[in-house]
Amino acid sequence: MAKIGLDRGAAALLAGVLAGRLAGITYRDYHAAIHRARRRVSTGSEIANTPCGPVEYAMAGDGAAVLIVHGAGGGYDQGLEFAKPLAMSGFRIIAMSRFGYLRTPLPTDASAAAQADVHACLLDALKVERAAVIGASAGAPSAMQFALRHPARCAALVLLVPAVYVPRPGNAPPMHTSSATALLFDTVLKSDFLFWMATRWARRILIRALLATPPAVVENADVEEQARVGELLDHILPVSLRRLGLINDAAVTSSLQRFDLERIVVPTLAISMADDLFGTFDGARFTAEHISGARFIGYPSGGHVWVGHQKEITSEIAAFLKHA
Secondary structure (H helix, E strand, C coil): CCCHHHHHHHHHHHHHHHHHHEEEEEHHHHHHHHHHHHHHCCCEEEEECCCEEEEEEEEEECEEEEECCCCCCCHHHHHHHHHHHCCCCEEEEEEEEECCCCCCCCCCCCCCHHHHHHHHHHHHHHHCCCEEEEEEHHHHHHHHHHHHHHHHHHHEEEECCCCCCCCCCHCCCCCCCCCHHHHHHEEEEEHHHHHHHHHHCCCHHHHHCCCCCCCCHHHHHHHHHHHHHHHHHHHHCCCCCCCHHHHHHHHHHHHCCCCCCCHHHCEEEEECCCCCCHHHHHHHHHHHHCCCCEEEEEEEECCCCCCCCHHHHHHHHHHHHHCC
C-alpha cells in the first residue's frame, strides 16, 4: 500500500511538473506571437489628420487610385494584403483602417454614412480627386454610401462578399450570424490570449464561425489557399486593437436598410459565393440587379473568404477597374 501511495504521489508530482512546463511553453509562445502581431501593425502605416478625425492608412503601387475598405476583423493590413495583386497590376492602393480598427478611433457616429464621409476626407488629405472603391464584407455599406454621397469622387465600386440589404422573411438581418459566431464575440474576441489559443486548438471552429467558410472547403483547397486562410486568421491578432471595430460592425450590419441603389451611377461589380455562411450571395445579387449596368459574379463555393478563387477574383477586379 505504501508503494502504491508513493507511486501515486510521484505520478501527481510528474503531472504537476509537466503541466507547469506546458504552461510555460504556452506562455512563451503566446507572448512571442502577440509581440510579432503588435510589431507587424505598428509599422507600415501612417495617420492622416483630417477634418473627419484621424485615419490610419497605407499605400502601395502607382496608377489609378483604389481605396480598399476592409471587412470585419481587418484593418489597413488586411486591405493591403488583399490588394497586393492590384498594386502589381498598375493601381495605386490606399488601404485604410475603418472606425475602431487599429489606430483609427471609433467616434460617436460610426454609421455607414459617417464612414463614407471619412473615406472622402482621407482622399482629400492625400490629394486624390477620384478613386475606385472596393468594399469587402462589413466594409461594403460605407463603400456604397461613398458612391451615393460622393458620386463625383467615386470612379467605380466593387462589392466583395458584401454585407448589404436583401429582402428577407420577418425582416431578418442582412448577414446571418450563427450562435457560434455570437459566442465568439462574447469569449475569444475579447482577449488576445483566448483568440491565440483558439487559433491553435480550435482553428476549424474559427474557420466556420468567424470566417464563415465551410471547413471542408479549406481542407480541400491547395496549399497556397490553405496558407492564405491561415494567415487571415493569424493576422486578426491583436484582436484587442480591432475589438471596437468588430462591435460596431456587428451593430451596423444587423440593422442595414435598403440603400437607394437606383441612384448609384458608377460602374459596379458585386461578387459572392453561394456557400458563404454569412449569407451574402443573395444580397450581392439583389444589389447588382438594382444598380443600373452592374455586374454580378457568383461562385458555387469558396465561403466568405472566397477560398480557391483568390487569383481569379483579383484578376476579375483588375480587369473591371481598367475598363470602368
